[in-house]
Amino acid sequence: MDRRTFITSASLGALAIGRFPSSGNNAKVIQRDFSLTGPRFRYTVPGLARPGNVLFISDTHLWRTDEREDAYRQYSDRMAGAYNQTQHVITHEHTTPEESFEASLAYGREKGVDLVVLGGDIFSFPSEAAIEWTVARLEAAGLPYVYTAGNHDWHYEGMASPVAELREKWSARRLRPLYRGDDPLMSYRDVNGVRFIVLDNSTYEITPEQLEFFRIHVRSGGPCFLVVHIPLYTPGRPVSFGCGHPEWGAASDRNHEIERRERWPEGGHTSTTLAFHEAVFDTPNLLGILAGHTHTASLDLFRGIPQVVASPNASGGYIHLELV
Numbered sequence: 001m002d003r004r005t006f007i008t009s010a011s012l013g014a015l016a017i018g019r020f021p022s023s024g025n026n027a028k029v030i031q032r033d034f035s036l037t038g039p040r041f042r043y044t045v046p047g048l049a050r051p052g053n054v055l056f057i058s059d060t061h062l063w064r065t066d067e068r069e070d071a072y073r074q075y076s077d078r079m080a081g082a083y084n085q086t087q088h089v090i091t092h093e094h095t096t097p098e099e100s101f102e103a104s105l106a107y108g109r110e111k112g113v114d115l116v117v118l119g120g121d122i123f124s125f126p127s128e129a130a131i132e133w134t135v136a137r138l139e140a141a142g143l144p145y146v147y148t149a150g151n152h153d154w155h156y157e158g159m160a161s162p163v164a165e166l167r168e169k170w171s172a173r174r175l176r177p178l179y180r181g182d183d184p185l186m187s188y189r190d191v192n193g194v195r196f197i198v199l200d201n202s203t204y205e206i207t208p209e210q211l212e213f214f215r216i217h218v219r220s221g222g223p224c225f226l227v228v229h230i231p232l233y234t235p236g237r238p239v240s241f242g243c244g245h246p247e248w249g250a251a252s253d254r255n256h257e258i259e260r261r262e263r264w265p266e267g268g269h270t271s272t273t274l275a276f277h278e279a280v281f282d283t284p285n286l287l288g289i290l291a292g293h294t295h296t297a298s299l300d301l302f303r304g305i306p307q308v309v310a311s312p313n314a315s316g317g318y319i320h321l322e323l324v
């Protein structure tokens with residue numbers, strides 16, 4: 001039987017969960033032993049050569065602009081005002097996205113993390129000033145990083161194009177420095193023998209090429225994590241856990257008017273996205289999923305695979321994944 005647990009940021013603490021059975025897949029299921037204590041996700045990885053540390057950051061919602069943005073303010077004004085000041089998830093003191101981002105990188109340096117994963121919505125819109133500021137901070141930190149976009153990073157509200165076209169256009173024009181040669185839609189990094197498969201699902205959909213990429217990278221049988229911005233659907237969750245949600249579609253799209261974007265499709269998800277969802281939760285060597293998007297820390301356990309969603313980095317949130 002599938003087991004599923006979810007907790008909010010208010011109740012994250014000293015949770016320890018042991019091994020769970022697979023959902024009938026006959027392949028050998030990798031041992032999944034982990035604990036989650038606040039932002040610290042400690043995972044015992046069988047056969048790990050040496051310990052590793054990964055810092056996952058999402059939903060910083062940086063919004064810095066300069067005169068280069070003037071021509072685009074009709075498309076970015078709403079989001080530019082959305083996260084000017086935030087409240088820290090732990091101290092409850094006032095903070096800002098920039099302060100939180102810098103504090104997170106300082107934490108990463110202090111811990112000597114092997115990889116920083118930037119999991120989307122690092123920006124509220126593709127402002128050149130914000131992107132330059134971020135790249136400079138990342139270079140100064142000197143930590144290896146990988147970036148994937150969220151649904152806001154490339155979005156100028158009110159631009160009348162399909163979301164996949166907006167993503168392609170603004171990823172190429174503005175976000176490119178963050179990819180450093182990676183394919184914006186799919187990449188991977190290895191940390192001490194653990195593979196992090198990073199896929200852009202910021203349109204809520206997965207392309208056939210991404211599905212194939214996922215299949216190729218898990219085929220080795222080695223331990224893997226999946227990184228996406230939008231969490232994958234688990235039973236009982238709302239459409240914000242929208243990647244693979246059976247109710248995702250035009251009828252459940254409450255925000256297309258306020259976000260001034262293309263409405264979700266009448267027919268719901270593509271068959272590829274649904275096949276991807278099935279493939280992920282049927283992967284015996286998948287240790288877990290890291291995601292953002294909902295702005296609420298949570299843990300779901302579905303078919304024995306944990307999906308951890310980070311608190312928003314705009315409010316100081318992150319996930320520190322310790323591989324031991």
Ligand SMILES: [Fe+2]
Pocket residue numbers: 059061121150152293295
């Ligand atoms: Fe966000």
